[in-house]
Amino acid sequence: MNMKNRAILFANGQVTEREIAISRKTAFDMVVAADGGIVHAERFGFVPDAVVGDFDSLPPDSRKRFPGTRFVHQPSEERCDLEKTLIFCEKERISAITLLGVTGKRLDHTLGNLSLLIRYDRRFSLRILTPEAEVFIVRDSIKLDGIPGQGISLLPMEEAEEVSTSGLKYPLSCETLAFGQREGTSNEFSDSCCSISISGGLLFVFRLYPEN
Amino acid sequence: MNMKNRAILFANGQVTEREIAISRKTAFDMVVAADGGIVHAERFGFVPDAVVGDFDSLPPDSRKRFPGTRFVHQPSEERCDLEKTLIFCEKERISAITLLGVTGKRLDHTLGNLSLLIRYDRRFSLRILTPEAEVFIVRDSIKLDGIPGQGISLLPMEEAEEVSTSGLKYPLSCETLAFGQREGTSNEFSDSCCSISISGGLLFVFRLYPEN
Structure with a gap:
């Protein structure tokens, strides 16, 4: 039995208290962050098990502040940080992901993320929490x-x-x-x-x- | 010659100083607001020539504050306020519209508005100003x-x-x-x-x- 099959994933968009309150009622085995998503995780008291991305949005002292976290550096420009993180989750045999911060900052990124999730939703059970709605x-x-x-x-x-x-x-x-x-x-x-x-x-x- | 063919349209989403600064450099003949979009117009010192919608987002004393504005009440639930306003613009023979407040509050509304604009973009020259980008x-x-x-x-x-x-x-x-x-x-x-x-x-x- 895989003991780490449910993840909370912090992407780099907008995260409010609302989604956090819902997340706190959600059972999970692992916390992952897509690059700058680590800032949301830290702000709301989550310690990421792993951070994945090209690290261009990573605060410089993140490694010091999270000594137990795996920093998975993926510099390729071909995929965005969210996609890299989803691929990482697949390798880690995560089967269910609650996504936070997928929407809300730049609309072009939001739309790109929604388009990306269509390519991955058959590989996971996905649940997208936004500031005003849960999206399926x-x-x-x-x-x-x-x-x-x-x-x-x-x-x-x-x-x-x-x-x-x-x-x-x-x-x-x-x-x-x-x-x-x-x-x-x-x-x-x-x-x-x-x-x-x-x-x-x-x-x-x-x-x-x-x-x- | 039609003297009112360029409009600025305030919808009810997010409007920031950024789009307003760009709008101020834009020549226009008419200001229209979709229902609660009148609040953005007023906040940034624009006096709407017309407000269109079901008026469920209209501040109660709007008619007093804008005595010269046409209030075009369209109570039907079949179309959203933005669509009603676009239809109004077509009747007024507007040919070019700069749209503000189409995006940014609720993502489902933003997506619904983008979908709607695809149905109307052949009738007008549309220019969508969002807080971070101009969209064509x-x-x-x-x-x-x-x-x-x-x-x-x-x-x-x-x-x-x-x-x-x-x-x-x-x-x-x-x-x-x-x-x-x-x-x-x-x-x-x-x-x-x-x-x-x-x-x-x-x-x-x-x-x-x-x-x-």
Whole structure:
């Protein structure tokens, strides 16, 4: 049995108390940081087991402050630090990752990260925590708990075919969503749970935190 | 001749001094706000000629503070306030729009707005100002001025076929970019101008502001 299969991954984007509070309720075996993500880890009292990247965003005295941390230097310019860290996680046989700091600073980086995650989401169980929502990449179906009135948005970052839902205020029945054509933003739970299914493609589902 | 063909549009996302400074160098004939975007307009000293939306984000005393402004109430839930405002602009025969506040608050709204703009970019000449970059939707080709070293990112929010570039540090030659498969983030100008062409699909080009 692999004893280190659940990781929390700090990327270099925005991290707020909100995601940290959720992370603290999450069981995990390992903390990893993508380069400057180590700053978020330290700020919120997490000690990374490993830091991966080209280290151009690493504070200079990081090695001293984290003597027990593995610093995995990957200078290649071909992949970004987040991708290097995901590849590291795969080698470490991590199977489930809670991602923090993937979004929020530069929009081009945010979009690049979301595009990247589509290439890796089949290798891990991914859960993306952003300052306002928990985000899931859905390829077949998902069931989510919620509170009636709680916000949920369906973003087809590629095409999502035959989207059907139950438990949402604005239901969808076998409808195709596609970026640039039709989205499913600003929906909400009408029940205490919802289910969303698609027949092809993929969908990003944003479950807004209840207070949003 | 239509005397009101260039508009500045304030949406309800994030607006910083950065975009405002650029907007102040932009000639325009009309200021419009999508619902709560009026708050940004007021904060930075712009008086909107029109405000469009369901008005659920409108500060209660807006009509008093802007007695000369047209308040175009569109209560329908079928379209978001940004789309209602774009439709209004089309009716007003606006042909060029500088958009502010389209990104930055909630990521699901940001993505929904980008998706929406793809549906409208052929009707207007659109220019999107974000806190860190000027964003263009490219369907055939674009030439951009820059400074060697200045950041530029190519995001294929749909597929972009046969992308070719000149004047960039990491050149592309007839390569297909597609969201979830291959992006062109974190490139930079190698010259004082660059050109980007595609043979099909579309591309979001983020020209980072020089200091980023």
